[in-house]
Amino acid sequence: MRRHSGPRGGKLNTKENKEAFKRLLSMLLERGGIKFIGIIFLTLIAAGVQVLQALYIRLLVDQIIIPQMESGNFDITPLFRLVLLFGLIFAAGAMSTLISARIMINIAESIIRDLRKEMFAHMQTLPIAYFDTTPHGDLMSRFTNDTQVLEQMLTNALPSFFSSIITLTVIIISMILSSAILFGVVIVTVFALIFAMRFIGGKSAVFFSAQQQSLGTTNGYIEELIEGQKVVKVFSREAQVIDKFKELNDALAHNTMMANRYSLFLMPIIFNIGNLQFAFIATIGGLLTATGATGLSVGGLVGFLQLSRSFSGPINQLSQQMNQVISALAGAKRIFELLDTPSEVDNGVYxxxxxxxxxxxxxxxxxxxxxxxxxxxxxxxxxxxLRGDIRFENVDFSYDGVHPVLKNISLYAKPGQKIAFVGETGAGKTTITNLINRFYDVDRGTITFDGIDVKDIKKHHLRSSLGMVLQDTHLFTGTVKYNLKYAKDDATDDEVIEAAKKTQSHGFIKNLAKGYNTEISGTASDLSQGQSQLLSIGRAELYNPPVLILDEATSSIDSHTERLVQESMDEIMKGRTTFVIAHRLSTVKNADAIMVLSRGEIIERGDHDDLLAQRGVYYRLYTGGFDDEE
Known part of the structure; x- marks a missing residue:
């Protein structure tokens, strides 16, 4: 399992964050369309209303309060009209904010929905090698945690982010028009704000990225331990796995703590810079107003102070949303990494x-x-x-391009023959069947199917001609009938029952609570391991493929059940090319040819009697007590 030990460098992923943000923005523009333009328009209205607050204060001071104080004549009518006018304006601003937020939520939810759908669809196109090298918990984390933080950003942080940017732009323009000198004071504090945001935000980004990675790793470990609880308890490894989880959990907690520590530092720093800015503007503005050098009125100064407060508001919002944006960008990078993983290459024609x-x-x-x-x-x-003639000619293969797994494999299976593979664990037996399916492609040599190089057959059509029963049974949540019909959903009930009878599973299915309509879980915990394997074999029989691959298909079945199944399996394999990976040598005695593998090479071949006569490896395996029934 891959592990993440922490951040690696102060500016990690800065470029990647920008690329992820650009990609998200592009998605917003593409998926939102005219709605996104409407959001920008409504946000401009809301930002304009904030600027009008300064105008409201200036008019209130310069045209109502000061004149009436100087004249000594107090008239509430102008004040009432001004309050009523700006009350309507502020209400319009509030409505604009609410409407834009609702539209943004609809856009964001549609994006997340489409992203999940796109991720799941793309996952189906990825090669088996991707799933062999990617922890399943880490992959699940992309569908759950990463999409969740991205959803929160799109519905909460990003609208506030855009609103703050637009509001800042409008406020800056208004400040310049109000007093260029006082705006110069603002510029000085802005540089301090930018420095704080870049330095602290950059540090926070490093740890938020590490947090998402640690979360995926931790989830993967939890999933692995849930599936392997029996093994943990059998070998009394509870203390060790707790220590390992503590190590992973501590790394996750450290990265989360550091990310939030830096992001929390940002808010008080920006708040206090805003207070200093207000004090400087009030002092310098008061001097300018007193001297009358720039024509700045008292109302103008009070309005500018209001603008400076309004200026600090979006800055504070930006700092508060920064951690959420950075965390979401870390999740978005992982999502885009999945979406950008190259799909399985298929150049087949047939x-x-x-x-x-x-x-x-x-x-x-x-x-x-x-x-x-x-x-x-x-x-x-x-x-x-299609006859089922499969041949290997001088095949070499390695999973990593360095360490060979198969070496110079040559074999043939004529139509209807049963070919068995035996040998020690890691000899390359399952790898041969993976190559027939084109889960992987050979490094050297060729594999032909009815004289056609399998690389020239479209993968979907190649795999449709093959039935496979795996050692690790996998059933899906649903009824027993649903699982039997998984590869042939148009099968009739009679065909389902017939397939179950042939594989000796009809008897126990009838005794289930609802027979063939009994619901089982995806983990098949409500069935024994042997019963699950029987259903898997029945599923392959109902599929009725011309070529059948049995990867230790009876390894989970007890000897008594195996005797019942073996006769049915022999009947199923008649007229069908079959490859059998054998755990029990008694199951392959009637094979047309038996291949004995060792370290990726075929060291012996022949039928059962021939191999016994050779008195080699097969003979020692068969007579040395390795077979359960001999």
Missing amino acids: ELARVCDDGTGGITECTECTSRWAWKNPETGELIE
Whole structure:
């Protein structure tokens, strides 16, 4: 499992943050369209209202309060009119803020919905190698934690962020028009604010990025331990896994604490810089007003002070939202990293097509539901009947390009033959079946299917011709019938029952609470391991593929159940090319050919009797007590 030990450098991910922000902004403009333009317009109205507060104060002081104080004649009518006018203006500003917030929430939720859908759809296109190298908990964290913080930013922080930027722009223009000299005082404090935000915000970004990474790693470890609780308890490893979790949790807590520490530093610093700015403006503005050098009135000074307060407000908002924005950008980078992961490459041409006799001894494509299939080249119209002839010719393979797993593998499986692979763990047995499916591509050599290089067959069509029963059974949350029909959802109830009978699972299914309509969980905890494996075998039988791969398919079945299943399995494999990875040697005695692998090479081959006569590795395995039944 990959682990994150903490931030690595003071300016980590600065460029990536900018790229993620640009990408999010592009999505907002693209998905929001005219609605986003409306939000900007409404935000401008709300920002303009804040500027009008300064105008309101200046008019109140210069045209009502001071004149009436000087004349000694107090008339409430002008004050009432001014209050009523600006009350309507402020109400319009409040409505603009509410409407823009509602529109923004709708846009944000649609973006998150589409992102999740796009992430899930893209995940289905990724190669098996991605899932083999990416912790599942870390992948889940992208769908949950990362999208959650991004959603919070889009619905809360980002609207405030944009509103603050627009408001600041409008306020700055108003300040310059009101008093360029006093605005110079503001500029000095702005530089101090920018320095504080860049320095502290940059430090915070480092730890928020580390926090998201640590969160994914911790979630992955939790998921791994939940699945492996039996193993933990069997080997009394509770204390050790608690210590390991403490280490990961401490790293997560440290990164979270440091991220929030820096972000919390920012708010009081900005607040106090704002107070200093107010004091400087009041002092310098008071002197200018007293001397009358710039024509700045008392109302103008009070209005400018209001503008300076309004100026500090968006700055404070920016600082308060900064940690949320940075945290969301860290999550967005991880989401975009998933979306940018290259999809599985498929340059195949041949497709599966239903065929029937053309009346002259050949085959032709047809629409009827026949049991005959062919490989079709859409470019030429060529049809090659699917027979199940699979051959390896001098195949080399390594997962990392460095350490070989298979070396110079050559073998063939004629249509209808049963080929078995035996050997020690790590010999390369499962790797061979992964190459047939093109979960990985060979480094050297070729694999052909009915004379066609598997690289020339479209992956979806290649895999549609193969049925596979894995050692690690995986059932899905739903009914027993749903799981049996998973690969053939148009199967009839009679076909489902027939497949269950052939694989000896009909008996226990009838005894379940609701029979075939019994709900089971995705973890299959409500079934025994053997029953789950029987359902997996039944699923493959119902699929009825021309080629079947059994990866230690009976390893989870007890000896008594195995005897029942073996006869059915032999019947299932008739007329179908079958590759069997054997755990119990008794299950492969009737194989047409048995390949004994060691360290990625075939060291012996032949049928059961031939290999016993050779008195080599197979003989020692078979007679040395490795077989459960011998």
